[in-house]
Amino acid sequence: MSGTIERAARGMLLAAYRVGYERVARPLIFRRSAQQAHSDVVALLALADRWTWAAGLLHGIDRLASVRRPVTVGGVTLARPLIFAAGLVKGYGFEHESDACRAVEQDVNIIPGWRSLPALLGPVEFGSFTRWPRLGNPGVVVWRDVATRSTQNRVGLRNPGARAAAAFLARHAAELPAQYGINIAVSPGVDDPAEQQIEVLEALDLFLERDLRPAWLTLNLSCPNTEDDPGGHQTEARTRDLCRAVIERLGAIPLWVKLGPTLADEQYRVLLRVFHETGVRAIVATNTLPEPSPPAPDVLAGIGGGRLHTRALEVAALLLDDRARHGYTVDVIGGGGVLDGATLDDFRRLGIPALQYWSALIYRGPLAAAVIEHEAEGTFYDQHTK
Numbered sequence: 001m002s003g004t005i006e007r008a009a010r011g012m013l014l015a016a017y018r019v020g021y022e023r024v025a026r027p028l029i030f031r032r033s034a035q036q037a038h039s040d041v042v043a044l045l046a047l048a049d050r051w052t053w054a055a056g057l058l059h060g061i062d063r064l065a066s067v068r069r070p071v072t073v074g075g076v077t078l079a080r081p082l083i084f085a086a087g088l089v090k091g092y093g094f095e096h097e098s099d100a101c102r103a104v105e106q107d108v109n110i111i112p113g114w115r116s117l118p119a120l121l122g123p124v125e126f127g128s129f130t131r132w133p134r135l136g137n138p139g140v141v142v143w144r145d146v147a148t149r150s151t152q153n154r155v156g157l158r159n160p161g162a163r164a165a166a167a168f169l170a171r172h173a174a175e176l177p178a179q180y181g182i183n184i185a186v187s188p189g190v191d192d193p194a195e196q197q198i199e200v201l202e203a204l205d206l207f208l209e210r211d212l213r214p215a216w217l218t219l220n221l222s223c224p225n226t227e228d229d230p231g232g233h234q235t236e237a238r239t240r241d242l243c244r245a246v247i248e249r250l251g252a253i254p255l256w257v258k259l260g261p262t263l264a265d266e267q268y269r270v271l272l273r274v275f276h277e278t279g280v281r282a283i284v285a286t287n288t289l290p291e292p293s294p295p296a297p298d299v300l301a302g303i304g305g306g307r308l309h310t311r312a313l314e315v316a317a318l319l320l321d322d323r324a325r326h327g328y329t330v331d332v333i334g335g336g337g338v339l340d341g342a343t344l345d346d347f348r349r350l351g352i353p354a355l356q357y358w359s360a361l362i363y364r365g366p367l368a369a370a371v372i373e374h375e376a377e378g379t380f381y382d383q384h385t386k
């Protein structure tokens with residue numbers, strides 16, 4: 001009985017939130033360009049990070065809006081099945097490592113959202129970080145396609161680099177969320193596999209040496225939005241050695257690997273076998289889909305949201321089918337166009353317990369996870385996660 005009342009009260013709260021966000025806040029936000037709105041959000045997160053009471057307030061709002069629904073996937077028991085994907089809490093870009101490290105010493109918040117976003121959203125993946133800082137691509141690099149509830153970006157792995165990111169997070173070690181992931185990307189433009197591996201391991205060591213222990217580590221093998229690595233590093237030979245070496249370093253921390261949506265079916269099958277053999281715990285499928293960017297059709301930028309959904313589902317289904325056929329133990333974490341209860345249910349029907357989302361934050365607002373989970377209540381998803 002009290003459960004029914006609680007659900008009804010939550011339903012009313014979320015209905016009011018939806019009207020507020022969809023009729024008032026979102027139209028105002030969408031008056032700004034996607035790029036401008038993105039910068040505004042980063043600035044707002046930096047502000048919210050300053051105060052512990054703000055994080056407490058955000059956490060309180062989430063507690064009112066959501067039901068705790070823990071789920072175990074990829075060696076981690078998550079507080080909820082929706083994980084906020086990499087790409088927002090990744091920090092500013094710098095040209096030189098020394099500049100990024102100096103900023104940390106001067107107590108600059110170089111990773112906006114590190115405190116406030118996990119307070120509001122629960123599980124968040126920080127990064128992608130690369131061994132060295134990157135400024136990312138210049139000019140306008142973020143767009144939205146409202147009709148299809150999609151995002152498109154070619155941010156180009158802008159980040160402060162692993163040394164400064166690790167120093168910053170270590171400085172705030174006592175205040176870090178109880179559960180967070182770190183996403184490390186293979187350095188774009190580094191073609192030599194041995195050099196690639198050295199850079200990834202160095203990046204990882206920089207976090208581990210500072211005693212940072214994320215709940216999971218995602219290796220981003222798909223960097224579709226960078227000028228210097230449009231194809232990604234997703235071949236068998238490179239992947240096997242890399243995964244082995246990373247897992248050895250990680251010890252008890254589970255390794256997840258993030259793949260893009262454009263590989264051939266056979267490539268997915270080969271990589272899945274490699275992941276199983278090396279002990280990777282989960283695949284995040286998928287990253288964004290490269291398509292012509294709005295201002296310059298010859299320049300590609302990664303699609304997320306509605307226009308990614310069908311392809312991401314196809315890839316997830318293929319991986320799950322092959323996993324079952326061979327008895328592999330690697331979990332599949334879905335991602336791509338999880339925007340409402342129905343799209344969440346699409347993945348859940350495949351047997352996927354946990355999902356990553358990004359574009360939903362734009363289209364459904366700061367309580368996206370709570371709203372989507374609520375919309376999925378009473379559906380297939382709900383009946384199988386109680």
Ligand SMILES: Cc1cc2nc3c(=O)[nH]c(=O)nc-3n(C[C@H](O)[C@H](O)[C@H](O)COP(=O)(O)O)c2cc1C
Pocket residue numbers: 085086087088090127128142151152153155157183220258286287288303304305306308335336337338356357358359360
């Ligand atoms: C602006 C932006 C930046 C992103 N940056 C990263 C990144 O640095 N690393 C990464 O692994 N994924 C990145 N992503 C991809 C998201 O993590 C996510 O996989 C993708 O958007 C698909 O999810 P969605 O359909 O819910 O948007 C980025 C996405 C966006 C929109």
